[in-house]
Every structure is written in C-alpha cells, then in structure tokens.
Amino acid sequence: MNQGINQSRRNLFSRRKSNVTRPPWSKTDQEFTDNCTRCDKCITACETQIIKRGEGGFPEIDFTKDECTFCKQCVDVCPEPVFxxxxxxxxSITAAIKDNCLTHEGVWCQSCKDACDPRAISFIMAVGQVPKPVIDTDACTGCGACVSPCPADAILIGHPN
Known part of the structure; x- marks a missing residue:
C-alpha cells in the first residue's frame, strides 16, 4: 500500500514532456514554464498572432492561423529569462506530411509548396500518379507557412523523431 502512495506522489511532482511548440528561441520546456509569468506580452507582440495561451496559460504556437516570420518581437518584449x-x-522543429495528404487520394494539390518560401517542399513525379510532396528537412525552417493553406490539415510541425 505504501508503494502505491509513493508512486502517486512521484507522479504528482514529475513533469510530463510537453508536445506543444513554444515561441522561437525558447529555452527547454521546463525552463520556459518555470520562469514564464504568463503576462501575455509575447502574445500581444507577435506580428502574425500565432502565439496563443495554451494549457496552464503558457504561450504556445498555433500554425493554423499563420506562420512565424522570426521577427523576434516575442523575444525582445519578454522580461523573463525564458528565451x-x-x-x-x-x-529544431520541421514540417512533416501526414497520411491524409490529398495526393494520397489522387488529388493534385501543391498548396504547401506554393506557401514555402525556403523551397523546402518539392513534389516527386511518378508515371500514372499525382506528384507526392517531399520535405527537405535541412531547408525547412519550421516557420509553419505550409500549415494553414493545406486543405486537408495534412502538415504537422514538430520535432524530428
């Protein structure tokens, strides 16, 4: 019985790994959440309005709204040591194509490529098939410009596996 109590206490104080994307130039998630006062200054300063209040009120990125221009306004306005x-x-995040991409259904779509300024997304031609997207992870900046124009919500921005 005591072992169960110790285990639950350990879980109470352990930190789970967050899957959210913090603003650019953020320190580790633990350092970020330990020092962020949730003042919303970075949210207000974001020129593309992609920083939102996430779980616990901490800032996180929402690429469904727009892209990150790496303007550093969120970094410059923050008084806390979170960046x-x-x-x-x-x-270190990059884009990845999910299985629900319209090209897998035979639909010709290149909206992600058209939105990608670094030209990190190309399409591979194949005889008798619709061209399929390929992401050059070395060229991808993780800006998220490809996310909102995708009609199938088939692009994921995250840390490489």
Missing amino acids: DRDQSLPW
Missing part, C-alpha cells in the same frame, strides 16, 4: 538570445536557430 535563449544566443541560440542561432529559432528552434
């Missing part, structure tokens, strides 16, 4: 200002890349 790594010396980090060269804004984050």
Whole structure:
C-alpha cells in the first residue's frame, strides 16, 4: 500500500514532456514554464498572432492561423529569462506530411509548396500518379507557412523523431 502512495506522489511532482511548440528561441520546456509569468506580452507582440495561451496559460504556437516570420518581437518584449538570445536557430522543429495528404487520394494539390518560401517542399513525379510532396528537412525552417493553406490539415510541425 505504501508503494502505491509513493508512486502517486512521484507522479504528482514529475513533469510530463510537453508536445506543444513554444515561441522561437525558447529555452527547454521546463525552463520556459518555470520562469514564464504568463503576462501575455509575447502574445500581444507577435506580428502574425500565432502565439496563443495554451494549457496552464503558457504561450504556445498555433500554425493554423499563420506562420512565424522570426521577427523576434516575442523575444525582445519578454522580461523573463525564458528565451535563449544566443541560440542561432529559432528552434529544431520541421514540417512533416501526414497520411491524409490529398495526393494520397489522387488529388493534385501543391498548396504547401506554393506557401514555402525556403523551397523546402518539392513534389516527386511518378508515371500514372499525382506528384507526392517531399520535405527537405535541412531547408525547412519550421516557420509553419505550409500549415494553414493545406486543405486537408495534412502538415504537422514538430520535432524530428
């Protein structure tokens, strides 16, 4: 019986890994949530309005609204030590195509490619098939520009496996 109580206490104080995307240049999720006061300054400063209040009131990114332009306004306005200002890349997230992409159903669609400024999305031609999207993860900035124009919600932005 005591073992069950100890286990539940351990779970109470353990931190679960978050699957949300924090604003660019954020420190680790634990450092971010330990120091963020949830003042909403980054939400207000975001020029594309993709930062929203997430679980617990902490800022997170919503690419269904728009893309990140990496303007750094969220970083500049924040008074707390939640951002790594010396980090060269804004984050390590990239785009991935989910199985519900319209091209898998034989529908010709290239809306993600058209929205991708870094040209990280290309389409592979195949005889008798609709071209299928391929993402160059080295070129992908994780900006999310490809997410909102996708009519099938088939693009996921996240950390590579």
